[in-house]
Amino acid sequence: xxxxxxxxxxxxxxxxxxxxxxxxxxxxxxxxxxxxxxxxxxxxxxxxxxxxxxxxxxxxxxxxxxxxxxxxxxxxxxxxxxxxxxxxxxxxxxxxxxxxxxxxxxxxxxxxxxxxxxxxxxxxxxxxxxxxxxxxxxxxxxxxxxxxxxxxxxxxxxxxxxxxxxxxxxxxxxxxxxxxxxxxxxxxxxxxxxxxxxxxxxxxxxxxxxxxxxxxxxxxxxxxxxxxxxxxxxxxxxxxxxxxxxxxxxxxxxxxxxxxxxxxxxxxxxxxxxxxxxxxxxxxxxxxxxxxxxxxxxxxx
Amino acid sequence: xxxxxxxxxxxxxxxxxxxxxxxxxxxxxxxxxxxxxxxxxxxxxxxxxxxxxxxxxxxxxxxxxxxxxxxxxxxxxxxxxxxxxxxxxxxxxxxxxxxxxxxxxxxxxxxxxxxxxxxxxxxxxxxxxxxxxxxxxxxxxxxxxxxxxxxxxxxxxxxxxxxxxxxxxxxxxxxxxxxxxxxxxxxxxxxxxxxxxxxxxxxxxxxxxxxxxxxxxxxxxxxxxxxxxxxxxxxxxxxxxxxxxxxxxxxxxxxxxxxxxxxxxxxxxxxxxxxxxxxxxxxxxxxxxxxxxxxxxxxxxxxxxxxxxxxxxxxxxxxxxxxxxxxxxxxxxxxxxxxxxxxxxxxxxxxxxxxxxxxxxxxxxxxxxxxxxxxxxxxxxxxxxxxxxxxx
Amino acid sequence: xxxxxxxxxxxxxxxxxxxxxxxxxxxxxxxxxxxxxxxxxxxxxxxxxxxxxxxxxxxxxxxxxxxxxxxxxxxxxxxxxxxxxxxxxxxxxxxxxxxxxxxxxxxxxxxxxxxxxxxxxxxxxxxxxxxxxxxxxxxxxxxxxxxxxxxxxxxxxxxxxxxxxxxxxxxxxxxxxxxxxxxxxxxxxxxxxxxxxxxxxxxxxxxxxxxxxxxxxxxxxxxxxxxxxxxxxxxxxxxxxxxxxxxxxxxxxxxxxxxxxx
Ligand SMILES: Nc1ncnc2c1ncn2[C@@H]1O[C@H](COP(=O)(O)OP(=O)(O)OP(=O)(O)O)[C@@H](O)[C@H]1O
Ligand SMILES: [Mg+2]
Numbered sequence: 001x002x003x004x005x006x007x008x009x010x011x012x013x014x015x016x017x018x019x020x021x022x023x024x025x026x027x028x029x030x031x032x033x034x035x036x037x038x039x040x041x042x043x044x045x046x047x048x049x050x051x052x053x054x055x056x057x058x059x060x061x062x063x064x065x066x067x068x069x070x071x072x073x074x075x076x077x078x079x080x081x082x083x084x085x086x087x088x089x090x091x092x093x094x095x096x097x098x099x100x101x102x103x104x105x106x107x108x109x110x111x112x113x114x115x116x117x118x119x120x121x122x123x124x125x126x127x128x129x130x131x132x133x134x135x136x137x138x139x140x141x142x143x144x145x146x147x148x149x150x151x152x153x154x155x156x157x158x159x160x161x162x163x164x165x166x167x168x169x170x171x172x173x174x175x176x177x178x179x180x181x182x183x184x185x186x187x188x189x190x191x192x193x194x195x196x197x198x199x200x201x202x203x204x205x206x207x208x209x210x211x212x213x214x215x216x217x218x219x220x221x222x223x224x225x226x227x228x229x230x231x232x233x234x235x236x237x238x239x240x241x242x243x244x245x246x247x248x249x250x251x252x253x254x255x256x257x258x259x260x261x262x263x264x265x266x267x268x269x270x271x272x273x274x275x276x277x278x279x280x281x282x283x284x285x286x287x288x289x290x291x292x293x294x295x296x297x298x299x300x301x
Numbered sequence: 302x303x304x305x306x307x308x309x310x311x312x313x314x315x316x317x318x319x320x321x322x323x324x325x326x327x328x329x330x331x332x333x334x335x336x337x338x339x340x341x342x343x344x345x346x347x348x349x350x351x352x353x354x355x356x357x358x359x360x361x362x363x364x365x366x367x368x369x370x371x372x373x374x375x376x377x378x379x380x381x382x383x384x385x386x387x388x389x390x391x392x393x394x395x396x397x398x399x400x401x402x403x404x405x406x407x408x409x410x411x412x413x414x415x416x417x418x419x420x421x422x423x424x425x426x427x428x429x430x431x432x433x434x435x436x437x438x439x440x441x442x443x444x445x446x447x448x449x450x451x452x453x454x455x456x457x458x459x460x461x462x463x464x465x466x467x468x469x470x471x472x473x474x475x476x477x478x479x480x481x482x483x484x485x486x487x488x489x490x491x492x493x494x495x496x497x498x499x500x501x502x503x504x505x506x507x508x509x510x511x512x513x514x515x516x517x518x519x520x521x522x523x524x525x526x527x528x529x530x531x532x533x534x535x536x537x538x539x540x541x542x543x544x545x546x547x548x549x550x551x552x553x554x555x556x557x558x559x560x561x562x563x564x565x566x567x568x569x570x571x572x573x574x575x576x577x578x579x580x581x582x583x584x585x586x587x588x589x590x591x592x593x594x595x596x597x598x599x600x601x602x603x604x605x606x607x608x609x610x611x612x613x614x615x616x617x618x619x620x621x622x623x624x625x626x627x628x629x630x631x632x633x634x635x636x637x638x639x640x641x642x643x644x645x646x647x648x649x650x651x652x653x654x655x656x657x658x659x660x661x662x663x664x665x666x667x668x669x670x671x672x673x674x675x676x677x678x679x680x681x682x683x684x685x686x687x688x689x690x691x692x693x
Numbered sequence: 694x695x696x697x698x699x700x701x702x703x704x705x706x707x708x709x710x711x712x713x714x715x716x717x718x719x720x721x722x723x724x725x726x727x728x729x730x731x732x733x734x735x736x737x738x739x740x741x742x743x744x745x746x747x748x749x750x751x752x753x754x755x756x757x758x759x760x761x762x763x764x765x766x767x768x769x770x771x772x773x774x775x776x777x778x779x780x781x782x783x784x785x786x787x788x789x790x791x792x793x794x795x796x797x798x799x800x801x802x803x804x805x806x807x808x809x810x811x812x813x814x815x816x817x818x819x820x821x822x823x824x825x826x827x828x829x830x831x832x833x834x835x836x837x838x839x840x841x842x843x844x845x846x847x848x849x850x851x852x853x854x855x856x857x858x859x860x861x862x863x864x865x866x867x868x869x870x871x872x873x874x875x876x877x878x879x880x881x882x883x884x885x886x887x888x889x890x891x892x893x894x895x896x897x898x899x900x901x902x903x904x905x906x907x908x909x910x911x912x913x914x915x916x917x918x919x920x921x922x923x924x925x926x927x928x929x930x931x932x933x934x935x936x937x938x939x940x941x942x943x944x945x946x947x948x949x950x951x952x953x954x955x
Contacts, residue, residue, distance in 0.1 A: 033472045050322045075322075082319055094656050100471050101418055102655045105612055108420070109651025112605060116645035121323040229601070233483070236476060271491045278480035285473055286465045535814050542813030543803045543824075546792075550800045553789035560749065560783075562775035562804035562867055571810070 003144040005266040006259065011150045011219065013258020014157035018212035019235030020242070020250035021164065022084075022205025028181040028245035029201050032100075035107035036087055038232020039114035040206045044080040044213025045223040046118055051075035052130050061132055068133060076214045077207040083114075084206025085199050093195070111228075119225040129221040153215045160208060161251055168247060173200060181245065230274060234261075237281040243294020252292060305347075309340040380526065384519035392518045396590070398630040399522075399529040400583050405610040405626040406536045406619065407579025412608065413617035414545060415572035416552025418475040420604055421462070421482025425455040425577035427489060427599035429584020434502040434594045435495070444508030448585045455581025456574040458485075463573035467566055482604055489596040501595025505588050521590045528586060532579055537619055539575070548572055549617070602644065609647050613654055615661030624662050701760075702727045702871055702902050703748070708757035710743050710926075717743040718926040720757070725871070730893065730903045732913045735923035736946060741906045742784055744923070745873055749781050750774040762870060775804060780864035781873040784906075786856050790849035794840055794859055797848050798831040801866030831866060838862040838892060854885035858892070865896065872896065874905045878912055890916055914938070922946065 019041050026034045051072045055061060061068045091110040095103045138147040168174040180187040180197045188194045216231075217223045238257045242249025257277060264276045284291060313336040321329045346353075384392045404426060411419045429451040436447045466477050489496045496502065507515045508524065515521060539545045547568050550558040559565055588594045606629060614625025633643045654661060703725040710717045718740035725731050733741050746752040748759055750771040758767045766774055780801075789797050806827060812820040835841050838858050843851060848859060857877055864872055877893075878886045886909065893916055897903060907913050913920065913934070920937045922930040924946040930937050937943055 033476065047322060054322075079319070079322065082315075086315070086319065091652055091656075098655070098659065101412075101416065101616075102659050104418055104472055104475055105608070106652045106655040108605065108608075109648045109655070112648030113645055113652065116642075116648065118323065120641060120645065121320070121328070233476070233480060237480075240473075240476075272487065275484050275487050278484050281480050282465070282477055285469055285477055289469065289473070538814045538816055542816070542820075543806065543808045543827075544810065544813045546796060546800055546803065547808065549792060549796075550789050553791055554787045556751070556771075557783070557787035557789065558800070559751075559771040560775060560781055560787075561800050561863065562772045563800070564770075564772045575810075 001143075001266070003142055005262045007144055007146050007150060009259035009262030010255065011153050011258070012262065013238075013255040014154055015212045015216050015219075015254075016231075016235050016238045016258050017251045017254025018157055018160065018208045019231060020238035020254045021161075021247065022209045023236050023239040024242070024244055024247060024250040025177075025201050025205050027239070028247075029177070029184065029198060030092070032092065032103055033107070033236065034087075034092075034202075034205070035104065035232075036091070036111040036114055037205065037209060038228035038230075038235065039111050039118075040080050040084050040087070040228070041209040041213045041216075041231055041235075042118065042223070042225065042228030043083055043114065044076045044210030045217040045227065046122060046127065046213075046225075047076040047079045047210065048072050048214035048217050049127050049129055049223060052133055056130055056132055065133065072133075073211060073214055077210045080206045080210025080213070081203045084202045084209075087114075087206075088199060088202040093198075111232075115225055115228065122225065124225065126222050126224045129217050129223070131221075133218075134221065135218070149218050153219060156211065156215065160211060164204065164208070165247070167204075173197070177201060233281070234274075234277045237277050237284075240281060240289075240291055241284050243291030246291065246293045249291055249293035305344070309336075309343070313337060313340065384522055389518045392522050394630065394634050396518065396522045396525050398627050399525045400587060401607065401610060401626040401630050402529055402623050403525075403532045403579055403583040403586075404607050405614070405622045406532050407576045407583070408607050409576075409611050409617065409619070409622045410536065410539070410548070410579070411572050411576035412611055413622065414540065414548040414552065415569060416471075416548075417569060417572065418471055418478070419573075419576070420475050420479035420601070420608070421485070422478075422576070422580060422607055423599045423601070423604040424462075424482040424485040425458060425580035426584040426587070426603070427485055427596075428455045428458045428577075429581030430588040430594045430598070431489065431496060431502070431584075432581070433585035433588040434505050437506050437589070438502060438504065444506070444589055448582060451585030452578040452581040455584065456578040459573040459575075459577030460570055462577075463570045467569050479601065479604075482599075482601060486596050486599055486601075489599070497595075499596060501593060501597075503593050505592045505594070507589050507592065515589075521586075525586060528582060532582075533619065533623070536579075540619060544568070544571065606647065609651055612651060613661055618661065621661050628662075700726050702762060703904070704760040705744075705748065706758045706760070708744065708747055708759065709755045710740075710747055710752055711755045716926045718747070718923070721923070721926075721928050723921060723928070725902060725904055726919070727870075727902055728897070728900055729918040730897055730905060730916055732917035732920045733904060733906045733923065734908070734910075734913060734920060739923040740926040741923055742875055743926075745781060745875055745904075745906065748774075749779060749873065775867055775869075778868070778870035779873065780867045780869035780871075782857075782860040782864050782875055782877060784875040784879070786853075786860055788848040788856055788860060788863075790847070792848060793845050794848055794851065795828075795831060795835065795844040797859055797863050798834050798866045799827060801863040802827050802830040802834065802868075804867040834862045834866045837865070837895070839888075854881045854889075857881065857885075858889070861892070865901075869901060871902045871904060874903065874907075876906050876908060878907060878909050886912060 019037065022037045022040070023034060026032060026037070052068065055068045055071060060071070087110055091106045092103065095106055135148045135152065138145045139151070140146075168177060176187070176192045176197050177200065179190065179192060180194050184194055187197075213223075216227075234257060235254065238253035239250045240253070241257060242251070242253030257280065260280065261273055261276055265273045268276075313333060316336060317329055317333040320332055324332060380395075383395055404422070407425075408419065408422045411417050411422070432451040432454040433447050436442050436450055437444070442450075462478065462481050466474055469477060490499055492498070507521075515524065547558065547563045550561065550563060551565050551568055555565055587598070610625035610629050611622050612625070613629065614623065615621030629647070633640065639646070701724050703723065705721055705723040707720045707722060709719050709721075721740075721744060723744075733744065735741055743752065747754045750766075750769050750773070753768060758765055760766070761774075761777055761779065764777065766777060769777070789800065792800075806823050809820075832841075832844075835844055838861060840855065840859060840862055843855065843859075848856065851859060857880075861872075861874065861877060864874075874893075878889055881889060890912055893903060893905070905913075905917070917934055919932065920930075920934055921928060922937060922940070922943050924942075929942045929946060930940045932940070
């Protein structure tokens, strides 16, 4: 029972972590909560199902299931990436110097637009992940069942997170991102094209969220147009828990939140599952707003 | 010009490609065509932009005090006789519009005046409605006793939410209030023994006074008009008081406000509590009119709609917020066919307003000071300042 | 310098403020006499603004006490300190940008009046009278600082020099005993600086004590009665302008620094 809950928690936690990374990276650079980020994840989930349906239509799975899955992920992240940078271009960039309240309202507006756009385009009813491409089978350890889907989710998440860490630490663009996060004006003066860095940040965040969306649709087998809202808040909670703006923090926060939720749902009450996440968010913000790994920030007078 | 055409062309094509998987190729093409039409309209409008803006600003200046007051007078008369010149349906829509005016004005205290972005405002509406429902069904109290209690309950929740969150930065506050709103809704949904869970509470009594028990839509209509007038009156007084000024100062610069002796914790709590209590009153009224409350009426989208009214109308401006509430309730009602597009239009409007007219329909213009005539005279004499003298 | 116990308005005792190990100010003892203009000078990063922030309650001092007008005000909140009769301006102007000039000053002058919910909503006679007094006073400060003609302009539309003056007017409107000015002449042209000096003298004539951070040495030497010099968070000198000008350590702090950065 305990082991099972832990496994479930790790699975859902890695998804939260992937989404949380998008929040944290954008926050690190723009000090802005990308309110519409949850919708990008939702779009990823839809995109996965749309792509698979298309591939089934053209008969690709008959040739190779693995190839179909790879192409599905690819299609999903290309589109979520494109949606992410469009979002930045339309709703955020023109407001770069506007009051925070304006940016936040524009972000909320964008989130509503995306949600309802998907509802209108794809219908209000839940969409089902095509069963032809469900990965069956499971491992049994002690009396816990680990499905191959769960293994895939965890493995892919670890892979992407390591990739991101490498990218941020080792590549030129990654270093420019860190510099921009430190001090955007200074980075600009040093010849870094900060607008480009911001676009790249949105791109990466959206790609991760898109992949998370596809994985969750495989895991739950069902998606709907409002799934981005709760998942978004939870991932944001994860980012805050780890220390917003801090990349390892977002990963840690995601995993912790996933575990907490799975254990809370298992041992306390599953109806109030979503309340746990909010409670964690409120408590962290009040008692340790810098999160577990965040640095101290003090307002300058 | 060439640049603009390129931008539109590229933008339309880009959005077209993005929407293909979701809309399907046919609908995406329709979408592309409508974008092109939009672009053409834009290019027709562009050369006249300045003229239109000029006319618009002239129109805004036009209402001289006397004209403005006669306009208000006509509106007031229309509002008062509405049930007699229309049908029940319209009376009901108007009742709901005024309920939203009360809500939006309450939220305006928090967001517009004090600058605290509250995304969970509907929670206070819910607290008011459920307080009313419970007190009237379980405790059997009358409407007139329960309505103030609903307001007080909501105010208490406002303080409960406000107290721990005051230190938070603006966007954190937004998220926490959002979480708070959800927590309230989830609790209402699951605490079956008290709230009736998803089924809600039924058979709520309506108000009765002087032997008249409220049964007709126009009874409620006049009741909400009284509540609405009280709200407008109180919020307007607050706006023009030291308290209102202090709120705006906090919104503009918290640190400077503190240095000017403003107790920001107290003032923010006051904003939360007062904003919440208007939502509580609206909630109590809602419960008494509907005779039924359930968690479904208090979703995040309700918060968004109310926020939209405040933002669209013009944060901090009372006439603006009233206009915003009326437009957002009446417009979707009159465009029944667009029901499905309601939310997407709201969302797009929020973005567009922030991009092109952040001050809303009627910006929160601070009033010119109205001085006593003698002071006015002194002020005029003093145009030669100490400063100018020194420079000679 | 005379150290007359009854004449001291503000005294800091071993005020220390550290930011994560960095001593922004260390053991600073300050005595400010009633009615004088005191200048606080020192190179960039010396800790002058930090000292202001400690005195006005924005930073809790790591160590030390602050005595104002015979009362220990250490640990009080900024708004409480404002009520005790201290007002300040900020190095990076902080106005209520979307409010009019008059309203900015009203915020200052309403500091001495209670705010009650009932009063606001009922708008009774007393509230009305008080409100009238408040705007009378505000008008007075508007005239005093020569900003009358801008009364109905939005604060953000003022020129830089006028914004500085508005900040000063707003601080004055709280009717302080002690006025703390953080680089009021920064960014002003020659004429504006001259006007500002006249204004500061006028304020002194109103028996308001002034503590002034300023980099413009000519101005400091002309108007200050006493000068305190900070360097690297430590008080290295104090005295009359003449005394300080001759002080070895001060010369070293300024010239030495300049040589190093040149
Ligand atoms: N909030 C803060 N957090 C961390 N360090 C700070 C903070 N405020 C000030 N400091 C540090 O304290 C030192 C003193 O700064 P302060 O602003 O008081 O100097 P100053 O004398 O006012 O300089 P200037 O003439 O440039 O205004 C500096 O090294 C500064 O970096
Ligand atoms: Mg300074």
